[in-house]
Amino acid sequence: MNLHNLQAALRDIPLGGLRYFDNLGSTNDEALHWASQGARDLSVVVADEQTSGRGRLGRKWITPPHTALAFSLILRPTPDEIKYPARVTGLGALASVEAIAKFGMRAQIKWPNDVMINNRKVAGILVESVWSGEALDAFVLGLGMNVSASAIPPVELLSLPATSLENELGQLVDRTKLLHDVLSSLIAWRSKLGMDEFINTWDASLAFRGKQVQLIKQNETPVNGELLGLESDGSLRLKVNDKILTVQIGEIHLRPSV
Numbered sequence: 001m002n003l004h005n006l007q008a009a010l011r012d013i014p015l016g017g018l019r020y021f022d023n024l025g026s027t028n029d030e031a032l033h034w035a036s037q038g039a040r041d042l043s044v045v046v047a048d049e050q051t052s053g054r055g056r057l058g059r060k061w062i063t064p065p066h067t068a069l070a071f072s073l074i075l076r077p078t079p080d081e082i083k084y085p086a087r088v089t090g091l092g093a094l095a096s097v098e099a100i101a102k103f104g105m106r107a108q109i110k111w112p113n114d115v116m117i118n119n120r121k122v123a124g125i126l127v128e129s130v131w132s133g134e135a136l137d138a139f140v141l142g143l144g145m146n147v148s149a150s151a152i153p154p155v156e157l158l159s160l161p162a163t164s165l166e167n168e169l170g171q172l173v174d175r176t177k178l179l180h181d182v183l184s185s186l187i188a189w190r191s192k193l194g195m196d197e198f199i200n201t202w203d204a205s206l207a208f209r210g211k212q213v214q215l216i217k218q219n220e221t222p223v224n225g226e227l228l229g230l231e232s233d234g235s236l237r238l239k240v241n242d243k244i245l246t247v248q249i250g251e252i253h254l255r256p257s258v
Helices: 003-009 027-036 079-083 087-101 165-169 175-190 196-204
Strands: 017-024 043-050 068-075 108-110 114-117 120-132 135-146 212-217 223-230 236-240 243-247 252-256
Touching: 003 017, 003 175, 017 027, 027 043, 027 068, 027 120, 027 135, 068 175, 079 087, 087 108, 087 114, 087 120, 087 135, 087 175, 087 196, 135 175, 196 223, 223 243
Parallel strands: 017 043
Antiparallel strands: 043 068, 068 135, 108 114, 114 120, 120 135, 212 223, 212 252, 223 236, 236 243
């Protein structure tokens, strides 16, 4: 992966700009700074190696060189994205699921921001915001995906079982093609973000649908319930005993009940 190859592979994607780094602390940090300096919509930051990446809830996400797809996309918010900000996380997840499907593998979304193959995490999404006073100025959608087996962190650092595209497919995947497919799918779904089709497709891609799951929030008693699906705003709907509970995206861990 290098800048020349990326420019050639992404020439049919209407990017606002492209920055590539052999080594970078965090693509999200770079994109947040770029967005605050006026980067155009659909500007993207790509790194071969990421040394200080992070996931949701401050978890570390390290990307060794040549092993993973790590990028952050700047989105100047549309009216639908302002109305349904939680759907932006679903946008990254859906695009990942579709891109993985092009390589012949079925992936699912562990709400709200993880992508799984065979119940093992292969990718994570982190959406952050840039504000101008009280006005939302930009979303930064960061995505990290394990491509080769050596991208998988040591077991002691994992909160969930993990895998890679190489492990699941039995061969290496071209990261540049993968990036193209993710971006192409993301842009296509973005135009439908305010539609029922978007939330229905996200809903249909959920992992653990109809199964017992456990929600864990810091300093609170874990909640066990049946995962029913999504609300229109992207929040999760659970059946807890005889009641329906709606859970917003936040500092929540979701996992199958044991």
